[in-house]
Amino acid sequence: MTDIAYRFQNGFPKIGIRPTIDGRRKGVRESLEVQTMNMARSVANLISEHLRYPNGEPVECVIAESTIGGVAEAAACADQFARENVGVSITVTPCWCYGTETMDMNASIPNAVWGFNGTERPGAVYLAAVLAGYAQKGIPAFGIYGEEVQESTDTTIPDDVRGKLLSFAKAGLAVAYMRGKSYLSMGSVSMGIAGSIVSDSFFQEYLGMRTEYIDMSEFVRRFEEQIYDPAEFEKAMSWVKENCVEGPDNNPAAIQTSREKKDQDWETVVKMTIIARDLMIGNPRLAELGFGEEAMGHNAVVSGFQGQRQWTDHFPNGDFMEAILNSSFDWNGIRPPFIVATENDSLNGVVMLFGYLLTNTPQIFADVRTYWSPASVERVTGHKLEGHAANGILHLLNSGSATLDGTGEQQLDGKPAMKPFWDITEQEAADCLAATSWRPAGVEYFRGGGFSSDFLSRGGMPMTMSRINFVKGVGPVLQIAEGYSVELPSDVHAKLDNRTDPTWPTTWFAPILTGKGAFTTVYDVMDNWGANHGSISFGHIGAELITLASMLRIPVNMHNVSEEAIFRPRAWGLFGTNDKEAADYRACSNFGPLYK
Numbered sequence: 001m002t003d004i005a006y007r008f009q010n011g012f013p014k015i016g017i018r019p020t021i022d023g024r025r026k027g028v029r030e031s032l033e034v035q036t037m038n039m040a041r042s043v044a045n046l047i048s049e050h051l052r053y054p055n056g057e058p059v060e061c062v063i064a065e066s067t068i069g070g071v072a073e074a075a076a077c078a079d080q081f082a083r084e085n086v087g088v089s090i091t092v093t094p095c096w097c098y099g100t101e102t103m104d105m106n107a108s109i110p111n112a113v114w115g116f117n118g119t120e121r122p123g124a125v126y127l128a129a130v131l132a133g134y135a136q137k138g139i140p141a142f143g144i145y146g147e148e149v150q151e152s153t154d155t156t157i158p159d160d161v162r163g164k165l166l167s168f169a170k171a172g173l174a175v176a177y178m179r180g181k182s183y184l185s186m187g188s189v190s191m192g193i194a195g196s197i198v199s200d201s202f203f204q205e206y207l208g209m210r211t212e213y214i215d216m217s218e219f220v221r222r223f224e225e226q227i228y229d230p231a232e233f234e235k236a237m238s239w240v241k242e243n244c245v246e247g248p249d250n251n252p253a254a255i256q257t258s259r260e261k262k263d264q265d266w267e268t269v270v271k272m273t274i275i276a277r278d279l280m281i282g283n284p285r286l287a288e289l290g291f292g293e294e295a296m297g298h299n300a301v302v303s304g305f306q307g308q309r310q311w312t313d314h315f316p317n318g319d320f321m322e323a324i325l326n327s328s329f330d331w332n333g334i335r336p337p338f339i340v341a342t343e344n345d346s347l348n349g350v351v352m353l354f355g356y357l358l359t360n361t362p363q364i365f366a367d368v369r370t371y372w373s374p375a376s377v378e379r380v381t382g383h384k385l386e387g388h389a390a391n392g393i394l395h396l397l398n399s400g401s402a403t404l405d406g407t408g409e410q411q412l413d414g415k416p417a418m419k420p421f422w423d424i425t426e427q428e429a430a431d432c433l434a435a436t437s438w439r440p441a442g443v444e445y446f447r448g449g450g451f452s453s454d455f456l457s458r459g460g461m462p463m464t465m466s467r468i469n470f471v472k473g474v475g476p477v478l479q480i481a482e483g484y485s486v487e488l489p490s491d492v493h494a495k496l497d498n499r500t501d502p503t504w505p506t507t508w509f510a511p512i513l514t515g516k517g518a519f520t521t522v523y524d525v526m527d528n529w530g531a532n533h534g535s536i537s538f539g540h541i542g543a544e545l546i547t548l549a550s551m552l553r554i555p556v557n558m559h560n561v562s563e564e565a566i567f568r569p570r571a572w573g574l575f576g577t578n579d580k581e582a583a584d585y586r587a588c589s590n591f592g593p594l595y596k
């Protein structure tokens with residue numbers, strides 16, 4: 001079994017497609033059978049053609065065995081979906097059908113209905129009727145119908161409908177995929193960071209996930225009892241020697257560590273990386289080595305490492321481990337990233353997971369460290385910010401979990417990008433590594449040493465920064481800022497970077513301003529950011545995040561996504577249509593978490 005096959009051996013949830021129909025026989029039903037089934041087939045084709053699972057395989061759809069004209073067929077379809085691991089439900093119809101008799105009543109999976117916009121038979125009327133039923137029964141469902149009236153013989157899916165079907169399916173699959181998996185907390189609270197108070201009720205009720213906890217002493221046990229694959233360790237060490245260039249030691253000469261200590265640190269950080277991955281997903285090699293229990297892992301799709309301070313006060317820091325796990329490549333070649341949050345900031349870990357599941361690309365974890373106004377930049381460097389940066393920039397910087405894909409050394413249409421692993425070439429992976437140097441950790445912060453990944457993201461990448469914050473009395477809320485990475489002249493970057501810790505990776509980020517609320521100025525974006533961290537995903541995925549948040553009933557308190565791009569369950573409009581942000585809060589609080 002390849003590593004990827006092993007990792008995803010439990011398979012993926014499927015999308016279930018339910019063709020509903022007017023149950024009246026002797027004319028009506030018979031005349032609609034072919035058209036209705038064809039709609040289901042074209043939705044299945046659309047989804048399988050455009051969406052991929054984290055292993056790169058096309059998303060699978062299951063179409064109900066028969067069209068659904070009434071409750072008996074609805075129940076048969078529910079049984080079929082349960083047998084076939086359906087985690088997302090899409091009902092399609094070109095005609096009037098009987099709302100509550102044909103609807104999918106499974107409240108714990110995301111539901112959508114596409115009603116064909118024709119006039120011969122009223123699919124859009126069914127859509128309205130069944131969505132009223134969903135609202136009345138407290139099951140939020142997404143409504144989809146095209147803006148333009150279609151001919152009844154037209155089997156194409158119009159662009160607006162395609163967009164909504166794909167947004168719904170993508171977010172729905174993220175919901176379905178994370179359910180039943182774990183967040184692995186390695187250590188506990190880092191330096192009083194509230195996000196590293198890992199809340200089991202949040203993961204359980206909102207995401208359907210478990211929380212697993214281990215003490216960081218488990219790493220020491222595995223070092224000392226050699227609970228890792230020694231052959232992989234050797235392979236990893238020689239790969240590191242060839243591909244990971246150690247950068248200059250930035251520590252004052254008097255406190256720099258010896259060559260011998262640094263060499264020892266390299267061995268430790270490589271072991272930490274192997275061990276953290278084994279803790280997350282298990283490793284069949286460990287069973288062969290006599291460690292059957294450890295071979296199983298924690299079924300984790302995301303983890304966090306406390307690091308600071310108890311660990312880092314004595315052992316090398318987690319930066320190499322976190323950076324490599326979050327990247328799309330290591331000594332085993334190009335492979336999907338693992339999602340690991342620095343400082344065990346689970347609330348950042350969750351948005352990293354969201355970004356990853358929506359895009360299949362890795363994530364940059366960063367401190368939202370400094371707002372640099374155009375005037376401050378000019379005062380300090382003499383440089384006048386321009387282009388995307390003209391209104392000011394945020395310095396995203398942190399030791400730890402920034403993916404090396406964040407260097408921007410991969411390309412999409414000739415421009416810097418972060419891609420799903422199956423699109424990354426060997427050369428691009430090598431370029432990301434070449435653009436990264438490994439700087440001996442600042443020992444005033446990290447007494448135990450280690451190495452921090454130092455790189456500078458290329459400019460011009462569309463990016464989305466997000467973060468979940470927790471408010472007592474409300475619960476989780478999501479904030480989103482779309483923007484661009486920007487490239488500064490190298491001397492300007494150096495001046496700004498040297499004022500802080502230059503051994504850490506930098507992304508200069510310019511959020512897109514809307515002139516309203518938290519997006520009036522770049523200062524306002526920083527001023528409204530709810531915590532010290534953000535997760536940065538390649539691409540403008542704010543709309544997808546909003547759709548996903550609505551499925552999970554997490555209200556969005558701040559975003560710069562255009563109104564037309566926002567797609568939420570139809571019932572959200574029943575909580576008010578003028579102030580959509582307030583309506584979102586009311587809807588989320590009314591329906592409550594998905595797995596309550």
Ligand SMILES: C[C@H](O)[C@@H](O)[C@@H](O)C(=O)CO
Pocket residue numbers: 308343367398399445532
């Ligand atoms: C080294 C420092 O402790 C940093 O790790 C710290 O500034 C943070 O990253 C806080 O989020």
Ligand SMILES: [Mn+2]
Pocket residue numbers: 342343366367398532533
């Ligand atoms: Mn931090």
